Amino acid sequence: MSDNEQKSGLAKAYDFKDVERKWYDSWQENNLFSAKMEEGKDNFAIVIPPPNVTGVLHVGHALNNTLQDILARYHRMKGDNTLWLPGTDHAGIATQNVVERQLATENESRHTLGREKFIERVWQWKEEKGSTIINQLKHLGSSCDWQRERFTMDKGLSKAVRAVFVRLFNEGLIYKGDYIVNWCPRCHTALADDEVEHEDTAGALYHIRYPYADGSGQVIVATTRPETMLGDTAVAVHPDDERYQGLSEIGIKLPLSERTIPVVLDHHVQREFGTGALKVTPAHDRDDYEIGLRHELAVLKVMDDSGTMNEAAGDYQGLDRFECRKRIVADLKEQGYLEKIEEYDHAVGHCYRCKTVTEPTTSLQWFVSVKPLAAKAVDAVRDGRINIHPKSWNNTFYAWMDNIRDWCISRQIWWGHQIPAWTCEKCGELIVSEKDPDSCPKCGSGELVQETDVLDTWFSSALWPFSTLGWPDETKEMAHFYPTSVLITSFDILFFWVARMMMMGLHFQDEVPFKDVYLHALVRDKHGKKMSKSTGNVLDPLVLIEKFGTDALRFTLTAFAAQGRDIRLSEERIEGYRHFINKIWNAARFSLMHLEDFFTGEKPPPIDHGKLALPHAWILSRLNQATIDSHRALNDFRYNDYASTLYQFIWHELCDWYLEWIKADLYGDDDEAKETARLVLLTVLEESLLLLHPIAPFITEEIWQALPGERDSIMISPFPEARDQWQNSEAETSAQLVMEIIGGIRNIRSEMQIHPKAEVEAFIISSDAAANERIMAQAQSIKTLTRLKSLEIESSGQVPKGAASYILADKEIFVPLAGLIDVEQEMAKLKKARQKLEKQEKQTSGKLKNEKFLANAPADVVAKEQEKLAEFKGKLEKIAETMARLGDL
RNA sequence: GGGCGGUUAGCUCAGCUGGGAGAGCAUCGGCCUUACAAGCCGAGGGUCACAGGUUCGAUCCCUGUACCGCCCACCA
Numbered sequence A: 001m002s003d004n005e006q007k008s009g010l011a012k013a014y015d016f017k018d019v020e021r022k023w024y025d026s027w028q029e030n031n032l033f034s035a036k037m038e039e040g041k042d043n044f045a046i047v048i049p050p051p052n053v054t055g056v057l058h059v060g061h062a063l064n065n066t067l068q069d070i071l072a073r074y075h076r077m078k079g080d081n082t083l084w085l086p087g088t089d090h091a092g093i094a095t096q097n098v099v100e101r102q103l104a105t106e107n108e109s110r111h112t113l114g115r116e117k118f119i120e121r122v123w124q125w126k127e128e129k130g131s132t133i134i135n136q137l138k139h140l141g142s143s144c145d146w147q148r149e150r151f152t153m154d155k156g157l158s159k160a161v162r163a164v165f166v167r168l169f170n171e172g173l174i175y176k177g178d179y180i181v182n183w184c185p186r187c188h189t190a191l192a193d194d195e196v197e198h199e200d201t202a203g204a205l206y207h208i209r210y211p212y213a214d215g216s217g218q219v220i221v222a223t224t225r226p227e228t229m230l231g232d233t234a235v236a237v238h239p240d241d242e243r244y245q246g247l248s249e250i251g252i253k254l255p256l257s258e259r260t261i262p263v264v265l266d267h268h269v270q271r272e273f274g275t276g277a278l279k280v281t282p283a284h285d286r287d288d289y290e291i292g293l294r295h296e297l298a299v300l301k302v303m304d305d306s307g308t309m310n311e312a313a314g315d316y317q318g319l320d321r322f323e324c325r326k327r328i329v330a331d332l333k334e335q336g337y338l339e340k341i342e343e344y345d346h347a348v349g350h351c352y353r354c355k356t357v358t359e360p361t362t363s364l365q366w367f368v369s370v371k372p373l374a375a376k377a378v379d380a381v382r383d384g385r386i387n388i389h390p391k392s393w394n395n396t397f398y399a400w401m402d403n404i405r406d407w408c409i410s411r412q413i414w415w416g417h418q419i420p421a422w423t424c425e426k427c428g429e430l431i432v433s434e435k436d437p438d439s440c441p442k443c444g445s446g447e448l449v450q451e452t453d454v455l456d457t458w459f460s461s462a463l464w465p466f467s468t469l470g471w472p473d474e475t476k477e478m479a480h481f482y483p484t485s486v487l488i489t490s491f492d493i494l495f496f497w498v499a500r501m502m503m504m505g506l507h508f509q510d511e512v513p514f515k516d517v518y519l520h521a522l523v524r525d526k527h528g529k530k531m532s533k534s535t536g537n538v539l540d541p542l543v544l545i546e547k548f549g550t551d552a553l554r555f556t557l558t559a560f561a562a563q564g565r566d567i568r569l570s571e572e573r574i575e576g577y578r579h580f581i582n583k584i585w586n587a588a589r590f591s592l593m594h595l596e597d598f599f600t601g602e603k604p605p606p607i608d609h610g611k612l613a614l615p616h617a618w619i620l621s622r623l624n625q626a627t628i629d630s631h632r633a634l635n636d637f638r639y640n641d642y643a644s645t646l647y648q649f650i651w652h653e654l655c656d657w658y659l660e661w662i663k664a665d666l667y668g669d670d671d672e673a674k675e676t677a678r679l680v681l682l683t684v685l686e687e688s689l690l691l692l693h694p695i696a697p698f699i700t701e702e703i704w705q706a707l708p709g710e711r712d713s714i715m716i717s718p719f720p721e722a723r724d725q726w727q728n729s730e731a732e733t734s735a736q737l738v739m740e741i742i743g744g745i746r747n748i749r750s751e752m753q754i755h756p757k758a759e760v761e762a763f764i765i766s767s768d769a770a771a772n773e774r775i776m777a778q779a780q781s782i783k784t785l786t787r788l789k790s791l792e793i794e795s796s797g798q799v800p801k802g803a804a805s806y807i808l809a810d811k812e813i814f815v816p817l818a819g820l821i822d823v824e825q826e827m828a829k830l831k832k833a834r835q836k837l838e839k840q841e842k843q844t845s846g847k848l849k850n851e852k853f854l855a856n857a858p859a860d861v862v863a864k865e866q867e868k869l870a871e872f873k874g875k876l877e878k879i880a881e882t883m884a885r886l887g888d889l
Numbered sequence B: 001g002g003g004c005g006g007u008u009a010g011c012u013c014a015g016c017u018g019g020g021a022g023a024g025c026a027u028c029g030g031c032c033u034u035a036c037a038a039g040c041c042g043a044g045g046g047u048c049a050c051a052g053g054u055u056c057g058a059u060c061c062c063u064g065u066a067c068c069g070c071c072c073a074c075c076a
Helices: A003-008 A016-029 A059-077 A092-105 A115-129 A132-139 A155-170 A226-231 A286-295 A311-316 A321-334 A371-382 A393-402 A457-461 A476-481 A491-509 A541-548 A550-559 A571-595 A614-635 A639-667 A671-692 A697-706 A729-751 A769-777 A779-786 A823-849 A851-856 A859-888
Strands: A043-047 A081-085 A174-184 A189-191 A196-211 A218-223 A234-237 A263-265 A277-280 A338-351 A359-368 A387-389 A421-424 A430-432 A448-450 A484-490 A514-520 A760-766 A788-794 A803-807 A811-816
Touching (some): A016 A550, A016 A697, A043 A059, A059 A081, A059 A484, A059 A514, A059 A541, A059 A614, A081 A476, A132 A541, A155 A174, A155 A430, A155 A457, A155 A491, A196 A226, A196 A277, A196 A321, A218 A234, A226 A311, A226 A321, A311 A321, A371 A393, A387 A393, A393 A491, A541 A550, A550 A571, A550 A697, A571 A639, A571 A697, A614 A671, A639 A671, A639 A779, A671 A697, A729 A760, A729 A769, A729 A803, A729 A811, A760 A769, A769 A779, A769 A788, A803 A823, A811 A859, A823 A851, A823 A859
Parallel strands (some): A043 A484, A387 A514
Antiparallel strands (some): A196 A218, A196 A338, A234 A277, A421 A430, A421 A448, A803 A811
16 A cells, blocks of 8 residues: 555545445435425425336436436435435236236246235235335435335325225216227236337238129228228228219128128228228227217127137137138138238337237226316416426427327226226116225115226326325325426336326326426437347446446436437446546545645634635636536536536546646645645535535545545535635636646647656747736746746747747747757648638638628627637737748748 | 437537537547546547528528438328
8 A cells, every 4th residue: 555545545446336335324324315394495306206116227217316316415415305205116017917927937827816815926026026126226326215115006005096086086087988998918908098009010901802782893991900800890981982872772791701781981981092991890990999989880899808719700719810810811812802912011009018919999998088187287388387308398298188088097907906996786886985885875785896907007106296295195295395396207108107197286286296397318228229138238227336336327327318319328438437436536535635634623714715826716716617507507407517517627627727736835835825725625625526416426425524524424515505706707817828828838848749757948928918927926837737947938039949839819938949849840830720820810800890790799799709800810920920930940 | 191309520429598619438649747547748630411591690590301210190
């Protein structure tokens, strides 16, 4: 171990593994995540998008929770009553599938077990495995109030579900009916419209001859699903279609069947498509169902719940629907009914859970009338009570809400909230009630049978922002935290979830569920492809954390979280930000070497900003700017701006300039200068850590605790506020000048290949007396930072021949290099610079000669252009002088 | 068929209300200078997709075109 390591007490490279575990445990032990509800303070609440209880953390979760944690930590540090409420979703179909698979390995099934035992089994699974994702969220550093963790099936939430269901039913907004729904033949349940994913599929369009019932002719219908013809109960044509006038009196003899079906006239039929005749299968097609309703057609189901042809399919009974399709086509062909087969691409619906092709079919289901609820949600977004970020989603949101159809909420599975409705076996009365009824209120019979269906999972998650706060009871939590502040989620559940929370919140609380919705992007692989297990391009956040550390992963995700754009993630990119985390670590090590014995008891007095030397005044001014920018970025959900502000400030201003600049004081003999440097250094380091904490919680705490003095957790230390007295434009101007000079000298050294250790002389020629004074005040710093033997400034005069030069607007820097100058090379460099400047000069002077520009442009823009012109002219002059001198050589 | 987003340095992307094109990575040159080689210093590199328009002025606003991506949709 070197001296430095001993002195700072920190290892040379940041070892995140122990650090992360240590501090996370400490935060939990000290209850720092738990929400306070103090009066007179602002409230800030986020409810987590509850991950599926079956879930395993993926990068999307990592992004989602990092963004939430940043806001939670920010507001907690600001002193707000801050609640970040965690929990999981019971995920009906997904969870049931998991447990069923498990049962299958034991040669059991839910049917052999029976409903009650099966549900017990799922609960058992939940107790054993259900906290996986919660534990993974902890690795991310999530500062959720874990004591308030909820589950969409727990007692309180079940109570809320029933309360909502009953009220909606009593209001006539929930109804039961036999309608066409999307059916998954594998999951054996109905699905909501948005649970069906449409995929373009290469299929075929079959043209089939349907003979007239009187044998006088035929009509050709086209279909992508010939097997459904077994359920045809009509052929539809457009009422104005001249080709089929009078056909409605004749009827059609359905091929492969003994049935005769009517021809109906319906405006839905597109005359241009195919032959303008449409076979109508009300039981297996949504449009046909609608047509059927209009013409009171029979609804003939030809498949059962598993997609197998039923007795109505006659000879085809027992065949799987796809097998049946082949048979039907073969039979049609054989019997001369098949006109032709065309290749045809069309969208086919798939179950979003198991990817099975869904079957539209009629079924007795429960629905929510969403139109009145949706209207309220649209209003809330329109009048700004809810703000969606980025705004570009507004139109999509409106479009979807305007076209919304009733929501099928019943599912024929077992895992979920069983619908609180009972039928009286005796009199048939339907009873909907929050509490399990003992007897029929109509006939008094005790023979009541509860609905076997459960509710769509999204029904309970739609209540999440208030059910988790204790509603329907009147709780302190509701009073403080409803409406919640922000909802942060991925755009792909905007409709599944966000829109429904708006509807339910507005309807039941008469108040929005959240004021802002931040929709973040999808995390893709480095080629822009969606991550998926089958492609094998999945990045596992836990592996990334193991490899690069949580803070590095969080910083990366934040830095790339620009609004409205997907994130392409790769290990290389995280590695880059790990370097940044390590940079902070080393800056802290350096600082601690000088701060370790700075003070032990009382903190030193605050900085006297009235008489600070340039580097101190400058860094405080820059820090103040970074603070202002951080607040602004966080309040505007501009996460990437927040990350880059800190990256830029800490690395390029604090480390590259300030630390180098004050080394002379820190290592020097001037005690007063040394004390000031230590004090400002400590201040800047502290504030930087505080600014950085929400994004990189672990390293900031580790360093914070190593700083001198007794300290509370950085988590509960105040987030920096802007300090006007630190703003110092004079210092910024001076510092910029000094940096320009240093840059110029370094440029010469590098271009001239002067060895870094070689000490050289430099001259500056400048007629600007004020500037010269500023430069001379920093002469020592400039010399140290550029390894100069001497630095001289002259207002005019001769410079030794054979000096390398660097041109500034009204100054010229020379480093004499007798005999070492490559004249041609220097000339070429100058010519190139001149060329560029001439172009800029021309452009700017052109503008300034333009009367319209002078008349229309704001004064400050004109002034700036004038400054620019002066600068260009000055540089050109200096270049001319230098070239002339070089020419003399 | 509608809607949305993208096109800026070799790569990945910033660029908020129009006013001298930026970052990270990569590349090239020089440095193990006692915080950091996971680093430091310096350099090169762009017709801001294309075509019009508005404007004193356009990477930015408008219109159109071309590619790329996503979402929604009941033409069988």
